[in-house]
Amino acid sequence: MSLNIWTGALEQGLLWGPMILGVYLTFRILNFPDLTVDGSFTLGAAVATRLILSGYDPWSASLAAVLAGAMAGLMTGLLHTQLKIDPLLSGILSMIALYSINLRVMGTANLSLLRVDTILTAIGDLTIHNFAALVLGGAVCLIAVTGLYFFLQTEVGLGVRATGDNPQMIRSLGVNTNITKIIGLALSNALVAVSGSLVGQYQSFADIGMGIGMIVVGLASVIIGEVLVRTPTLIRALLAALIGSVIYRAVIAIVLQLGMPATDLKLLTAAIVTAALAFPVFRGRFRKLPAYRERSG
Amino acid sequence: MLEIRNITKVFHRGDINEKLALQNLSLHLAPGEVVTVIGSNGAGKTTLLNALAGVFQIDEGQILIEGREISRQPEHVRASYIGRVFQDPNLGTAASMTIEENLAMALHRGQPLRLRRGTGRSQRELFRERLRPLGLGLENRLTSRVGLLSGGQRQALTVLMATIACPKLLLLDEHTAALDPKTAGVVLDLTTRIIAGGQLTTFMVTHNMEQALTVGTRTIMMHEGQIILDISGPERERLKIPDLLKMFEQASGKSLNTDRLLLAR
Numbered sequence: 001m002s003l004n005i006w007t008g009a010l011e012q013g014l015l016w017g018p019m020i021l022g023v024y025l026t027f028r029i030l031n032f033p034d035l036t037v038d039g040s041f042t043l044g045a046a047v048a049t050r051l052i053l054s055g056y057d058p059w060s061a062s063l064a065a066v067l068a069g070a071m072a073g074l075m076t077g078l079l080h081t082q083l084k085i086d087p088l089l090s091g092i093l094s095m096i097a098l099y100s101i102n103l104r105v106m107g108t109a110n111l112s113l114l115r116v117d118t119i120l121t122a123i124g125d126l127t128i129h130n131f132a133a134l135v136l137g138g139a140v141c142l143i144a145v146t147g148l149y150f151f152l153q154t155e156v157g158l159g160v161r162a163t164g165d166n167p168q169m170i171r172s173l174g175v176n177t178n179i180t181k182i183i184g185l186a187l188s189n190a191l192v193a194v195s196g197s198l199v200g201q202y203q204s205f206a207d208i209g210m211g212i213g214m215i216v217v218g219l220a221s222v223i224i225g226e227v228l229v230r231t232p233t234l235i236r237a238l239l240a241a242l243i244g245s246v247i248y249r250a251v252i253a254i255v256l257q258l259g260m261p262a263t264d265l266k267l268l269t270a271a272i273v274t275a276a277l278a279f280p281v282f283r284g285r286f287r288k289l290p291a292y293r294e295r296s297g
Numbered sequence: 298m299l300e301i302r303n304i305t306k307v308f309h310r311g312d313i314n315e316k317l318a319l320q321n322l323s324l325h326l327a328p329g330e331v332v333t334v335i336g337s338n339g340a341g342k343t344t345l346l347n348a349l350a351g352v353f354q355i356d357e358g359q360i361l362i363e364g365r366e367i368s369r370q371p372e373h374v375r376a377s378y379i380g381r382v383f384q385d386p387n388l389g390t391a392a393s394m395t396i397e398e399n400l401a402m403a404l405h406r407g408q409p410l411r412l413r414r415g416t417g418r419s420q421r422e423l424f425r426e427r428l429r430p431l432g433l434g435l436e437n438r439l440t441s442r443v444g445l446l447s448g449g450q451r452q453a454l455t456v457l458m459a460t461i462a463c464p465k466l467l468l469l470d471e472h473t474a475a476l477d478p479k480t481a482g483v484v485l486d487l488t489t490r491i492i493a494g495g496q497l498t499t500f501m502v503t504h505n506m507e508q509a510l511t512v513g514t515r516t517i518m519m520h521e522g523q524i525i526l527d528i529s530g531p532e533r534e535r536l537k538i539p540d541l542l543k544m545f546e547q548a549s550g551k552s553l554n555t556d557r558l559l560l561a562r
């Protein structure tokens with residue numbers, strides 16, 4: 001394998017890293033399978049791209065994208081907590097609504113950022129252009145992991161974690177779990193939109209379909225991280241999600257190199273997630289056999 | 298301290314499953330009074346505690362704590378001054394979080410969450426001090442995940458969590474029933490010590506007749522959503538378990554369903 005593939009995987013793993021952290025936050029910490037992701041990822045790219053093309057400076061445009069992501073999470077949170085809609089369905093409703101919203105934001109199905117200044121070109125001007133994505137992705141992931149690590153240990157963060165772990169208990173301690181769920185969802189989708197805006201600028205375009213299947217990419221990365229890294233502490237769990245993100249990109253790069261058509265990637269990703277989810281079932285089956293023999297023998 | 302005035306709760310009103318779970322029930326508790334609650338399955342014991350904690354709104358009647366009407370307050374508001382422990386040790390703690398984090402949340406019970414570090418060095422001393430008397434060695438495991446603890450250890454921690462912020466009212470719902478007899482004894486022992494230390498006004502629902510007569514100073518028996526017996530003072534001190542069963546039969550016209558009840562230790 002060439003060095004290029006590995007730096008490419010590292011770059012992409014880091015740029016998609018905040019999204020993986022967002023998925024980890026909802027699926028694993030908040031115990032809320034949030035499907036808003038597909039929509040909020042595109043939203044991040046759409047808002048950043050649109051604002052940059054309208055002449056806003058790329059940093060403010062990216063910040064606006066993050067806030068838009070938080071609003072998308074808020075929308076899902078309100079659907080679930082105020083209208084009592086099931087978590088999966090709340091996410092799906094937001095995702096579908098965002099499809100139209102994203103089209104409105106972009107005004108068209110795709111927008112190009114070619115030869116336009118972005119935060120990547122800005123970072124490249126400060127450092128070396130070839131390393132801009134790496135530097136930016138690394139810095140953003142560092143900030144996201146550190147921020148999340150400290151946030152999850154604040155009183156609010158403990159409330160969010162306890163809401164995912166044992167909602168009845170945390171309610172009996174006087175915490176309104178509607179609020180902690182909304183906070184978790186808003187934060188998660190803000191992180192997803194960070195990745196959306198970075199990826200849009202990295203690829204130099206935003207496309208209405210770029211978010212399709214992102215939730216499964218997120219899950220695949222989270223699961224790969226959990227399989228490869230033991231996660232007895234919060235910080236290790238967060239780092240595992242990022243490691244999973246990089247490994248996922250490396251796997252994709254390798255199979256593409258081996259000649260798999262790019263159009264089959266989503267099928268492969270779904271297969272990875274299925275295999276990982278099915279793993280305990282198979283392991284259970286293999287383990288049961290000898291244990292049974294032991295007892296009867 | 299606690300005044301329950303003619304409260305009524307009907308589940309599934311107007312439907313074939315309609316259930317009158319609390320019927321015009323009244324009760325007065327003095328400050329620091331510890332009451333044990335017994336009654337057969339479905340008598341309404343848990344429903345009574347849920348009504349006090351605000352899990353649902355009652356249909357009629359009033360609940361006053363220190364003279365203030367609370368029956369319209371939502372659960373999370375009442376939680377600031379009501380501590381609860383359930384039968385299932387898993388319900389009272391967050392398994393994926395550390396002992397210290399669980400205690401910190403309990404210490405902040407009812408207070409608004411802030412963006413400040415939830416656990417700190419100053420609290421740690423307090424937690425160690427409160428965990429040490431449990432005699433379970435938990436004071437040396439503050440950063441262990443609660444999921445690693447045994448059921449008895451978790452329930453002991455839950456009792457501490459329910460009481461660490463000095464609630465005005467403590468509600469225990471068969472909180473030793475899921476534990477083996479030895480662990481149940483340990484948890485009950487620390488419960489009574491904590492109650493006595495904080496002079497906490499307490500409801501303790503129990504399935505254990507001996508606990509019902511030895512813990513606290515007053516025993517009430519429930520049947521079909523009503524209080525059918527209320528015994529305290531010298532009368533209670535003289536009472537033996539068979540007397541209690543007989544009193545139940547006389548008051549309710551039925552025999553106490555004893556399959557789930559522990560008649561002795």
Ligand SMILES: Nc1ncnc2c1ncn2[C@@H]1O[C@H](COP(=O)(O)OP(=O)(O)O)[C@@H](O)[C@H]1O
Pocket residue numbers: 308309316318336337338339340341342343344345
């Ligand atoms: N949330 C509820 N919805 C409907 N019925 C309930 C509910 N909670 C309790 N009940 C019914 O109310 C009655 C009293 O239940 P409960 O208070 O749990 O009894 P116990 O004395 O065994 O704790 C039972 O018939 C029960 O089925």
Ligand SMILES: [Mg+2]
Pocket residue numbers: 342343344470
């Ligand atoms: Mg009960």
